[in-house]
Each structure stands twice: as C-alpha cells, then as structure tokens.
Amino acid sequence: MDILKIFLYLLVYPGLLFLFVYSTFVEWIDRKLYAKFQNRMGPMYTGSHGILQPIADFVKLMAKEDIVPDKADKKLFNAVPILALTSVLTAGLLLPVWHFSDAFQSATSFQGDLIVIAYLLALPSFAYFLAGWASASMYSAIGGVRVLTLLFAYEVPMFLAILSPAVMAGSWRMAEIAAYYQANPWYLLINVFAFAVAVVALQAKLERVPFDIPHAETEVVGGAFTEYSGRKLAMFRLLADIQMVVGAGMIAALFLGGFPGGLIPGFIWFVVKTLIVVFILAAMRSVTARLRIDQMVSFSWKWLAPLALLQLVIVIFLKGYLQ
Amino acid sequence: MTKQDILSLLKAKVGSGFIGSIEPIPDQLWVEVRPEAVIQAVEILHRQTSARYLVSVGSDERDIKKRFAVYHLFTFDKDHFFVTLDVTADPHTPKVPSITNVIAGANWSEREIRDLLGIQFPGHPDPRRLVLADDWPAEVYPLRKEFDYSRKPESHPEQAYQFKDNPPGTTVVAMGPYFPVFEEATYFRLYVEGEKVVDVDYRGFYAHRGIEKLGDQTLTYNQIPFMAERICGICGFVHNVSFCKLVEHAADIKVPRRADYIRTIMLELERIHSHALWLGVAGHIIGFDTVLMQTWRMREPIMWLCEKITGNRKTYGMNLIGGVRRDIPKALVPEIRTKISNMEKEWLAVLDAVKDDTTLRMRLEKVGILNKEGCHEWAAVGPVARAADLDMDARKDHPYCAYDAVEFKVITADSNDVWGRTVVRILETLESFKIVNQSLDALMELPEGDIITEIRQDIPAGRIAISAVEAPRGEDVHFLLTGGNNRPVRWRVRCPTYPNLPTIPDMVRGEQVADVPIIVGSIDPCFSCTERMEVVDVNSGNIRIYGQEELSRWTAR
Numbered sequence: 001m002d003i004l005k006i007f008l009y010l011l012v013y014p015g016l017l018f019l020f021v022y023s024t025f026v027e028w029i030d031r032k033l034y035a036k037f038q039n040r041m042g043p044m045y046t047g048s049h050g051i052l053q054p055i056a057d058f059v060k061l062m063a064k065e066d067i068v069p070d071k072a073d074k075k076l077f078n079a080v081p082i083l084a085l086t087s088v089l090t091a092g093l094l095l096p097v098w099h100f101s102d103a104f105q106s107a108t109s110f111q112g113d114l115i116v117i118a119y120l121l122a123l124p125s126f127a128y129f130l131a132g133w134a135s136a137s138m139y140s141a142i143g144g145v146r147v148l149t150l151l152f153a154y155e156v157p158m159f160l161a162i163l164s165p166a167v168m169a170g171s172w173r174m175a176e177i178a179a180y181y182q183a184n185p186w187y188l189l190i191n192v193f194a195f196a197v198a199v200v201a202l203q204a205k206l207e208r209v210p211f212d213i214p215h216a217e218t219e220v221v222g223g224a225f226t227e228y229s230g231r232k233l234a235m236f237r238l239l240a241d242i243q244m245v246v247g248a249g250m251i252a253a254l255f256l257g258g259f260p261g262g263l264i265p266g267f268i269w270f271v272v273k274t275l276i277v278v279f280i281l282a283a284m285r286s287v288t289a290r291l292r293i294d295q296m297v298s299f300s301w302k303w304l305a306p307l308a309l310l311q312l313v314i315v316i317f318l319k320g321y322l323q
Numbered sequence: 324m325t326k327q328d329i330l331s332l333l334k335a336k337v338g339s340g341f342i343g344s345i346e347p348i349p350d351q352l353w354v355e356v357r358p359e360a361v362i363q364a365v366e367i368l369h370r371q372t373s374a375r376y377l378v379s380v381g382s383d384e385r386d387i388k389k390r391f392a393v394y395h396l397f398t399f400d401k402d403h404f405f406v407t408l409d410v411t412a413d414p415h416t417p418k419v420p421s422i423t424n425v426i427a428g429a430n431w432s433e434r435e436i437r438d439l440l441g442i443q444f445p446g447h448p449d450p451r452r453l454v455l456a457d458d459w460p461a462e463v464y465p466l467r468k469e470f471d472y473s474r475k476p477e478s479h480p481e482q483a484y485q486f487k488d489n490p491p492g493t494t495v496v497a498m499g500p501y502f503p504v505f506e507e508a509t510y511f512r513l514y515v516e517g518e519k520v521v522d523v524d525y526r527g528f529y530a531h532r533g534i535e536k537l538g539d540q541t542l543t544y545n546q547i548p549f550m551a552e553r554i555c556g557i558c559g560f561v562h563n564v565s566f567c568k569l570v571e572h573a574a575d576i577k578v579p580r581r582a583d584y585i586r587t588i589m590l591e592l593e594r595i596h597s598h599a600l601w602l603g604v605a606g607h608i609i610g611f612d613t614v615l616m617q618t619w620r621m622r623e624p625i626m627w628l629c630e631k632i633t634g635n636r637k638t639y640g641m642n643l644i645g646g647v648r649r650d651i652p653k654a655l656v657p658e659i660r661t662k663i664s665n666m667e668k669e670w671l672a673v674l675d676a677v678k679d680d681t682t683l684r685m686r687l688e689k690v691g692i693l694n695k696e697g698c699h700e701w702a703a704v705g706p707v708a709r710a711a712d713l714d715m716d717a718r719k720d721h722p723y724c725a726y727d728a729v730e731f732k733v734i735t736a737d738s739n740d741v742w743g744r745t746v747v748r749i750l751e752t753l754e755s756f757k758i759v760n761q762s763l764d765a766l767m768e769l770p771e772g773d774i775i776t777e778i779r780q781d782i783p784a785g786r787i788a789i790s791a792v793e794a795p796r797g798e799d800v801h802f803l804l805t806g807g808n809n810r811p812v813r814w815r816v817r818c819p820t821y822p823n824l825p826t827i828p829d830m831v832r833g834e835q836v837a838d839v840p841i842i843v844g845s846i847d848p849c850f851s852c853t854e855r856m857e858v859v860d861v862n863s864g865n866i867r868i869y870g871q872e873e874l875s876r877w878t879a880r
Binding site (some may be wrong): 024037039081087091138139209210212213217218219220238260286287288289290291292293294 | 346464494495496497502503506518606608610611612614616617620641680683687822832835836837838839840
C-alpha cells in the first residue's frame with residue numbers, strides 16, 4: 001500500500017501528471033485573467049473558453065522542427081531543457097499536498113525540505129544562463145547574462161522572505177510550518193511583508209512583466225531561448241508553467257496556511273490558494289511596464305531585501321514576546 | 324524678420340555670391356546663390372537668423388535650364404514663410420559644396436541627392452551610400468531624366484555597404500534588418516560594452532519604392548494624390564493633403580471652405596488614431612501590453628468612423644486637387660460627435676493612468692535626451708522637437724486647410740526625453756478632439772455639397788511650391804516644380820521621420836541596450852515614409868466585404 005502511495009505521489013499527484021495538467025490550467029487562468037485586465041477575451045477556441053489552448057500550444061511546439069544551431073555547444077544545448085524541467089518537477093514533489101499520517105512519513109517531506117525546494121526552484125535560472133551560453137547567439141548571450149544578474153537581485157530577498165514563516169513556526173519542514181499556521185491562523189497576518197516580498201520575487205523568478213528583462217522580445221528577441229525551437233522550447237515553456245505552480249504552492253504552504261483536511265479538501269485548498277497567488281501575479285503583470293535591469297537590481301536591494309529583513313526582525317521579536 | 328531683412332542680410336554678407344531673388348508665391352522667397360557662396364549663405368541663415376532647415380532637394384533640369392539644381396529649403400516658422408537657396412550645378416560634372424558640416428541635418432539629403440542624381444558634395448563627412456541598394460551599380464543614377472522608371476540595372480555585389488569599425492572593446496548587437504520591435508526593415512547596428520551602447524550605425528532604405536520617380540515619369544497630377552497617400556499606412560492622408568496643397572498653391576486654385584474643413588477633420592482623426600496607436604506601441608516596447616490593448620481598443624471606433632466617412636479605415640482616397648471627393652453629410656455629424664466625446668473621455672482616463680504610473684516613468688524619464696540645440700542641428704520636427712521646448716507646429720506656423728479658423732494650443736514640454744514626447748502626444752490628442760468639434764460646428768453652417776473646385780485649365784509649367792503639413796509624427800514637407808505633360812518635373816517628399824531618424828545615434832549613445840527600442844520608438848518612426856515605399860496587394864476576382872458587426876461576431880465567437 002505504501003509503495004503504491006509513493007508511486008501515486010511520484011506519477012499522479014502531485015507528480016508528473018498532475019503538474020502537467022494543472023500547470024496548463026494555471027497558464028490558461030493566467031492568460032484569461034491577463035486578457036480580462038486588458039478588455040480582451042483571451043483564448044476562446046480550443047476547448048470550452050479555450051481551456052485546452054495551453055495543451056494545444058504544447059502539442060504544436062512538440063511537433064515543430066527542432067533546430068540546433070551549427071555553432072552551438074550541442075551537448076549542453078540539448079541537455080539544458082531536460083535538466084531544468086527535471087529540477088522543477090522534483091521541486092513539485094516536495095509540496096506538502098498529501099496529509100500523510102504521522103505513522104507514514106512521506107519520503108519527500110522532511111526537515112529542511114523548504115531549503116531544498118528553494119534550491120530546486122533556483123536551478124532553472126542557471127539552466128537558462130547555460131542555455132544562453134550554449135546557443136552562441138548575441139541575443140542569447142545578453143539574455144543569459146541578464147538571467148544571472150536578475151538571479152542575484154531576487155534570490156536573496158526570496159530566501160529572506162521564506163525564512164520568516166519558518167522562524168516563526170520553528171521548523172524547516174513545510175508540512176510542519178503549514179500545520180503551525182493551521183493551528184494559529186491569526187499568525188498568518190504577521191508575515192504580510194514577507195508574503196509581498198515573496199510574491200514579487202516569485203514574479204521575478206518566473207521572468208514575467210515587469211521582470212521579463214532576460215527575454216524581453218523588444219530588446220533581445222527571445223533572450224536565452226532565441227535559438228530554441230520545437231521540443232526543447234516546449235519543455236522550457238512547460239517548465240515555466242510548472243515553476244509557477246510550484247512557486248505558488250510553496251508560497252501558499254508558507255504564507256497561506258497550507259492545504260489541510262486530507263486528500264479531497266486538501267486538493268481544493270491547493271487549487272484555491274495557488275490560484276490566489278496566480279491572480280496576484282497576473283494582476284502585477286498587467287499594470288506594470290518592464291523595468292531595466294539596473295532598475296530591477298536597485299529596486300530589489302533598496303526595497304525588497306530591507307523589507308524582508310524588517311519582517312525577519314519583527315518575527316524574531318514577536319516570537320520572543322509570544323513565548 | 325521679414326523677407327526684406329533676409330534679402331539685405333544675405334546681400335550684404337554674401338556679396339558677389341548673391342545672384343538674384345524672386346517671390347514665386349506670397350509665402351516664399353527664392354534666393355539664387357553661386358555654389359562657392361552656398362556654405363556662407365547657409366551659415367548666415369542657420370546661425371544668425373531664426374531659420375530652420377527643412378531639407379535639400381536635387382533636381383535634374385538639364386532639359387529645361389541646362390543644369391542640375393540643388394535647393395536648400397528653410398522655414399521661418401514665426402514669420403510664416405519659406406526661404407529656398409537655389410544652387411546651380413554643372414550639367415556634366417555636377418558638384419556643389421556640402422553644407423553638412425554647418426547643418427548636421429543635411430547629411431541624408433545630400434547623400435540622397437548624390438545617390439539618385441549623381442551630384443557630388445565635396446566635403447561631406449560621411450559620404451557612404453544612403454538610398455541605393457547594396458548591389459546597385461556605381462554611376463547609375465535613377466532619378467536622372469534619361470533613366471527609365473522601369474529599368475532594372477544588373478546587380479553589382481562588389482558595391483557592398485561598409486559599416487563603421489567596432490570601437491575598441493565593443494561587440495556588435497544587431498537590431499535589424501528584421502527585429503521584433505520594428506515593423507519595417509531597418510538596421511541599427513549597436514556597438515555595446517556590456518549593456519551600454521557606445522556607438523551606433525544605421526542602414527535603412529531597404530525598400531526604396533521610387534515613388535518620386537513615378538511622379539515625374541508616369542503619373543499625372545490627378546493620380547499622384549492617390550500614390551502620395553500610399554507613402555504611409557498611418558499618416559497617408561497627410562501626404563495626400565500635402566500634395567494637393569502644393570498643386571493648389573502652384574496653380575493658385577481656391578479650395579471650397581467646406582472641403583478645407585473636411586480635410587481638417589480627417590487630418591485630426593488621423594492624428595487621434597495615430598497617437599493612440601503610438602502610445603500602444605510604446606507600451607508594448609517596454610513590456611506594458613495592457614497599454615497596447617487598451618489604447619488600441621479605444622482607437623478602433625475612430626477607425627470605424629473613418630470608414631463610415633470615407634469608405635476606408637485607412638488610405639481614404641478622399642482628396643483631389645481642388646477639394647475632396649466625399650462630403651460629410653450633416654446627418655452624420657451627431658454620430659461623429661458621440662464617438663469623439665466617448666474617445667475623449669477614455670483618453671482623459673488614459674492620461675490620468677499614465678501620468679502617475681511609476682514603472683512607466685522609470686522607463687521613460689531621462690532616456691533618449693535630445694535638447695533644443697540638438698533639434699536645431701538635426702532639424703528634428705514634431706513631438707521630438709516639441710518635447711525639447713521648441714514651439715513649432717505647421718498648423719500654426721504655416722496654416723493650411725481650416726487651421727486658421729480653429730482654436731487649439733501647441734503642446735510643448737521641456738524635459739527633452741521620451742517621457743516628454745509621450746506627454747506631448749497624449750495632450751496633443753486632446754487638442755485634436757477640440758479641433759474636430761470646432762470643424763463640425765463649421766460644417767453645420769456651410770452648405771452641403773460644395774466640396775470641390777473644378778479645374779478647367781492645365782497646371783502651368785515652371786511653377787514652384789512648398790507645403791508643410793503637420794503629420795502626427797511631425798511636419799511633412801512636400802516640394803514641387805511643375806512641368807509639362809500634366810505632371811511635375813520634380814516632386815520631393817520629406818516625411819517627418821526623415822529628419823528625426825538621424826538623431827537616433829545621438830540619443831542612444833551612452834544609454835543601455837534596453838532603452839534603444841523605446842528611444843527609436845519615441846520618434847514614432849515610419850520607415851516606409853522615409854523610404855517612400857509600400858506594397859499594395861490588389862485582390863483580383865471576387866472580393867467579399869465583411870462589415871463591422873460580422874467581423875466583431877467572428878472574432879468574439
């Protein structure tokens with residue numbers, strides 16, 4: 001039975017199948033919301049209200065010719081999309097979605113899984129950089145360098161922000177942190193600054209407006225992805241969607257109280273809470289212009305990082321006071 | 324300054340280089356100077372008077388006057404007239420001293436004249452090819468009269484274009500010839516150090532259409548307005564009006580007042596939808612697609628309105644020399660008013676939203692600086708110049724159509740940057756609503772139907788005219804020298820992008836790569852006007868026409 005559970009966990013929920021299906025759904029929601037903010041309709045044709053459009057896009061891209069530039073470093077060029085996709089899929093497994101009983105501890109829920117998931121979510125950025133490097137194209141190279149610059153801007157605030165709920169709950173395990181806040185729902189309000197910082201940093205991690213600097217099409221064509229096409233591009237796009245789901249799931253687990261109540265209610269909580277995060281992300285990209293890379297870095301260090309630090313100080317003092 | 328002052332100043336300073344002067348039509352002064360004296364004359368006009376350089380026109384007049392001619396056009400904006408320096412070049416070895424060292428803005432004009440007519444400009448600082456294709460043979464000059472417009476010379480690949488050398492320590496980033504942000508072919512070669520732009524080189528004119536050549540070899544006065552309209556897909560009506568005005572000036576044709584008002588309304592509707600289009604594109608360039616979607620949505624009713632008035636969304640085909648082809652019936656006026664006031668309301672909301680948007684200001688303020696002096700040197704026009712606090716607007720300075728009878732403000736800003744250009748355009752659109760409304764008032768009072776003057780005589784040969792019309796992008800200048808056979812000897816179009824585009828290197832040097840697209844975008848570039856080219860796809864056979872309802876239903880299935 002336990003073996004079956006683990007297989008279900010790996011392949012169905014929250015593993016490969018679920019992440020694929022749900023990430024396309026989230027992409028559809030994101031596109032629909034973005035369209036609504038712009039008085040458009042968004043995808044309409046494939047499926048009811050275009051709900052299958054992301055899958056259609058994925059299938060279409062998979063069927064397209066896959067071109068590897070002559071001058072590219074071919075091994076690296078081919079390996080990078082797989083590497084990056086693997087890392088976010090693995091990160092997805094760490095989400096505390098199934099409430100396993102204390103008797104059965106899931107292999108993917110352990111003390112310190114918070115650090116691992118943050119690390120795995122950071123890996124794609126390095127992959128993008130390598131992709132840009134391996135492509136041997138000027139636009140890709142600029143894109144790749146921008147990816148790294150951006151990474152240095154948002155990653156520290158991101159880590160500082162996810163530190164606060166962990167410190168408050170006194171645990172490095174997401175399931176325990178979520179359980180802590182489920183027991184004391186009002187404590188969620190303490191972390192409101194960190195929540196804001198984490199959402200903004202997630203937007204930057206996902207390279208969406210206003211932080212889509214690395215692949216700003218009007219400046220550097222496709223950035224690190226300029227030379228990618230067909231299957232590999234499809235993988236990159238899928239991985240961006242999954243990254244959004246996992247990132248939103250992580251934020252929901254840490255800041256919105258996780259997904260209590262066993263399989264079915266937990267699943268519903270998961271959908272509702274990740275969609276709340278996705279809504280904020282979609283709204284953010286419809287009301288902002290793209291920043292310049294220097295503006296992003298200074299914004300990050302002037303506002304995001306100090307705000308996250310302030311939050312940490314608040315949490316430490318409150319924790320001392322409450323005890 | 325009056326024309327007399329200028330004449331006496333030139334006579335006194337240029338001395339024996341001064342040949343003579345005429346006033347062909349009231350708002351023009353023609354001064355003929357000897358080639359040796361042209362630099363000095365230009366220096367006086369450019370540095371000591373309030374003259375603003377427009378463009379230089381080359382003309383092959385070997386058949387009529389046994390000479391090549393180069394005309395340097397200037398305008399005195401606040402005194403409402405044009406001054407032209409007329410320089411003769413030898414018919415066999417044409418050569419005229421270059422004035423580019425005095426006025427940077429003459430750079431392209433002189434290179435174009437050299438390319439197309441073979442007039443040499445000794446002393447030109449950058450004598451590379453401008454207009455002709457990379458493989459066009461040397462010493463074949465397409466605008467000379469003996470060159471047939473349909474001739475296709477053989478390819479000479481050895482004529483390859485030379486780009487500037489890399490400044491040390493820089494790499495090349497190519498923006499173009501095909502690049503996501505430029506809708507048309509153009510090539511900015513950026514020399515960058517990290518994210519910083521050290522230098523930039525430009526190559527354009529990839530799609531030169533030779534419209535001027537058609538104008539003086541195959542088309543007639545009645546056809547050219549329609550060709551002129553096809554110079555640009557956005558401000559076509561401007562070119563159309565410009566050309567009609569030229570001929571009306573040259574042949575002294577009086578246009579009915581009602582036609583004047585109709586032209587004014589169409590020009591302003593064009594400005595409204597062009598500025599809305601620009602704002603959207605600017606938003607898209609800096610990743611703010613919500614601006615794009617919203618402004619284009621607002622713009623759509625105006626496009627349908629244009630269709631209702633003229634029969635077409637764009638390229639209206641409204642103008643003929645002497646007037647317009649369709650009236651705006653009084654019954655349509657209330658609908659126009661409603662559409663305009665709806666758009667005005669939405670536009671005020673846009674102004675409100677844009678004004679206080681943090682990320683927009685972060686991206687647009689203090690980038691792409693071009694100050695007053697720079698504008699004067701490069702002869703920049705339109706919102707670029709107005710954002711540098713230069714109060715110039717052809718609608719006020721050289722009133723045409725009904726602009727002498729309507730009230731509006733010329734919007735200026737003093738920030739010299741992309742933000743200033745944005746604000747100028749947004750506010751200008753509000754003025755346009757006012758102008759349309761005033762013109763509609765006038766339409767209600769004038770009798771319906773009186774919209775065109777019949778022309779009974781031929782357009783006389785040997786007349787000259789200049790017209791300036793304020794396009795959304797800036798002032799559009801046309802030059803005409805009439806000839807026999809019911810067509811011009813020389814028709815020169817100087818669209819507003821032509822003087823604005825060469826300012827780009829000055830604006831982007833030292834900026835970041837990320838700012839280049841929006842800086843280029845900030846002049847509202849229209850490469851096809853610069854190149855005077857457009858491909859018209861004519862559908863043969865059955866054409867089915869879909870109406871607004873049908874199209875909307877289709878898209879919103």
